[in-house]
Amino acid sequence: xxxxxxxxxxxxxxxxxxxKVSFLDQPxxxxxxxxxxxxxxxxxxxxxxxxxxxxxxxxxxxxTS
Amino acid sequence: xxxxxxxxxxxxxxxxxxxxxxxxxxxxxxxxxTVATQEAKPHFDKYxxxxxxxxxxxxxxxxxxxxxxxxxxxxxxxxxxxxxxxSFFEGDxxxxxxxxxxxxxxxxxxxRGYMILRPVIPFIIGxxxxxxxxxxxxxFQICSTTLQxxxxxxxxxxxxxxxxxxDTETISCAETTLWAIMEYFxxxxxDYTSVLPSKIHYTLNKxxxxxxxxxxxxxxxxxxxxxxxxxxxxxxxxxxxxNEDFDRLISTYIESGIPLIIGIDNFPTGTIxxxxxxxxxxxxxNEQIDNLTAYTFSNIEIQNAIVAGGHAIYDYDAISKEFxxxxxxxxxYQKAELNNPTIHYMPSWHTCAIKHFxxxxxxxxxxxxxxxxxxxxxxxxxxxxxxxxNSNLLIKTFLTSxxxxxxxxxxxxxxxxxxxxxxLGLSLPKFIWVSELSTKTLLKEKKAQGLIILDxxxxxxxxxxxxxxxxxxxxxxxxxxxxxxxxxxxLPLPHFKCFINNLKAINYD
Numbered sequence: 001x002x003x004x005x006x007x008x009x010x011x012x013x014x015x016x017x018x019x020k021v022s023f024l025d026q027p028x029x030x031x032x033x034x035x036x037x038x039x040x041x042x043x044x045x046x047x048x049x050x051x052x053x054x055x056x057x058x059x060x061x062x063x064t065s
Numbered sequence: 066x067x068x069x070x071x072x073x074x075x076x077x078x079x080x081x082x083x084x085x086x087x088x089x090x091x092x093x094x095x096x097x098x099t100v101a102t103q104e105a106k107p108h109f110d111k112y113x114x115x116x117x118x119x120x121x122x123x124x125x126x127x128x129x130x131x132x133x134x135x136x137x138x139x140x141x142x143x144x145x146x147x148x149x150x151x152s153f154f155e156g157d158x159x160x161x162x163x164x165x166x167x168x169x170x171x172x173x174x175x176x177r178g179y180m181i182l183r184p185v186i187p188f189i190i191g192x193x194x195x196x197x198x199x200x201x202x203x204x205f206q207i208c209s210t211t212l213q214x215x216x217x218x219x220x221x222x223x224x225x226x227x228x229x230x231x232d233t234e235t236i237s238c239a240e241t242t243l244w245a246i247m248e249y250f251x252x253x254x255x256d257y258t259s260v261l262p263s264k265i266h267y268t269l270n271k272x273x274x275x276x277x278x279x280x281x282x283x284x285x286x287x288x289x290x291x292x293x294x295x296x297x298x299x300x301x302x303x304x305x306x307x308n309e310d311f312d313r314l315i316s317t318y319i320e321s322g323i324p325l326i327i328g329i330d331n332f333p334t335g336t337i338x339x340x341x342x343x344x345x346x347x348x349x350x351n352e353q354i355d356n357l358t359a360y361t362f363s364n365i366e367i368q369n370a371i372v373a374g375g376h377a378i379y380d381y382d383a384i385s386k387e388f389x390x391x392x393x394x395x396x397x398y399q400k401a402e403l404n405n406p407t408i409h410y411m412p413s414w415h416t417c418a419i420k421h422f423x424x425x426x427x428x429x430x431x432x433x434x435x436x437x438x439x440x441x442x443x444x445x446x447x448x449x450x451x452x453x454x455n456s457n458l459l460i461k462t463f464l465t466s467x468x469x470x471x472x473x474x475x476x477x478x479x480x481x482x483x484x485x486x487x488x489l490g491l492s493l494p495k496f497i498w499v500s501e502l503s504t505k506t507l508l509k510e511k512k513a514q515g516l517i518i519l520d521x522x523x524x525x526x527x528x529x530x531x532x533x534x535x536x537x538x539x540x541x542x543x544x545x546x547x548x549x550x551x552x553x554x555x556l557p558l559p560h561f562k563c564f565i566n567n568l569k570a571i572n573y574d
Contacts, residue, residue: 008490054303064282
């Protein structure tokens with residue numbers, strides 16, 4: 001007999017029965033997500049500049065010793 | 066031509082090397098003694114007094130043979146082709162019983178590594194693999210791999226990080242770091258192959274405008290290019306761009322078990338530029354954890370959220386500690402602080418600082434440390450389920466293979482069984498970023514209370530796409546399987562043991 005085992009699904013089903021599963025889809029969650037998106041993308045622009053500047057600075061260094 | 070074996074206790078190591086240079090390399094006695102004292106003694110001084118050296122003549126070393134045929138053989142002077150191999154054992158050996166399998170099985174665990182002596186005066190120390198167990202001071206944890214070798218006709222292995230000194234003509238510090246990095250990765254992962262000096266020169270030939278030997282060193286972009294050609298997705302970091310985060314990023318990558326090429330220089334006031342490999346750090350004591358101060362973020366948004374929430378956030382990578390370096394001018398596993406990396410050198414070097422480092426990342430790791438650490442702290446403070454007020458959190462972030470992470474987790478008896486099954490049931494990429502959420506008190510017990518797992522192959526940070534799993538505040542968060550979005554399950558995660566598989570320690574319980 002073929003048996004399918006998925007313990008994660010079993011644990012989730014039990015939690016659903018106990019009313020312990022929800023989704024972060026409420027307006028306050030979405031608002032936090034959008035605000036975080038904006039901040040992270042702004043940070044990324046800064047990181048990209050740092051990456052380019054790191055490469056430029058590294059081009060001037062010769063390691064000989 | 067037959068192989069001779071010489072034997073001496075470590076206390077007579079310099080005399081042994083002197084005799085070997087005279088007998089096997091035909092070096093003039095005064096030169097032999099001077100070179101043995103200057104080059105070999107600093108290594109031997111670090112080894113246990115109970116160590117015994119066995120030397121085998123006529124050793125064919127693949128690295129030196131490569132240098133010999135591509136360079137030394139073209140000189141007028143007569144350089145020898147053969148090397149000498151020194152093998153180190155803890156405690157004495159009875160060679161007359163070596164061929165007995167019972168005796169061999171008894172003593173093979175005492176093998177502590179090897180060192181090649183090459184016939185290039187004064188740069189006689191060739192490649193070596195020294196077990197930290199051989200050292201008097203081995204209170205550290207490092208990236209290491211199992212290196213295969215042999216002694217007296219029998220195969221042996223040693224757990225170590227490869228080391229070689231430079232010969233200054235075919236390999237300078239820069240080429241040596243490339244060789245050692247590739248030696249490490251090729252022994253550890255099937256994705257990479259080891260390289261010889263001529264292969265390094267051949268690889269760089271297409272971007273080099275002048276002759277390559279005698280070596281005049283390499284620039285950092287050349288090092289990065291070579292690593293990329295050897296299969297890595299390399300990244301370069303410059304101190305002036307990352308400021309206070311620079312040292313912490315070194316710590317994050319080291320904690321991830323990734324050896325880094327470190328660029329040290331004193332330009333423009335000086336003329337020294339040097340490359341070393343950072344491979345680990347000293348074991349962290351409770352006192353060092355106690356001395357850790359709360360992290361002050363330069364990002365105003367984060368800092369304001371910390372103040373408003375009454376949180377105290379600590380960064381594991383900010384713990385003041387010594388790091389372990391493979392430096393071709395010094396014996397294996399040299400200790401130094403990041404802000405004083407050349408304190409063990411002569412005074413003219415003391416103005417040097419670590420200005421750059423190169424990370425040899427697996428080529429499919431697209432999300433890097435600086436963004437991961439920023440993402441984690443912002444998610445915890447400003448995300449849809451922020452930390453409870455007045456949280457006290459010590460965050461340790463590292464990269465690991467999902468296979469290694471799941472393997473460590475699956476047999477971890479203290480980890481909550483339900484949460485464990487949920488994590489083990491997750492479909493994970495080859496590499497993941499892990500942030501363990503702990504406290505100072507818990508970390509002293511090597512334990513944590515929360516966990517965040519990010520997808521290292523997902524550089525798209527919008528809508529929490531890299532987030533795979535999070536457990537804190539008595540709930541767990543996972544991505545919904547198909548439709549996207551985040552599912553929250555109320556499921557507390559009791560304290561668990563921190564993941565320790567990235568770095569190996571000798572005496573750290």
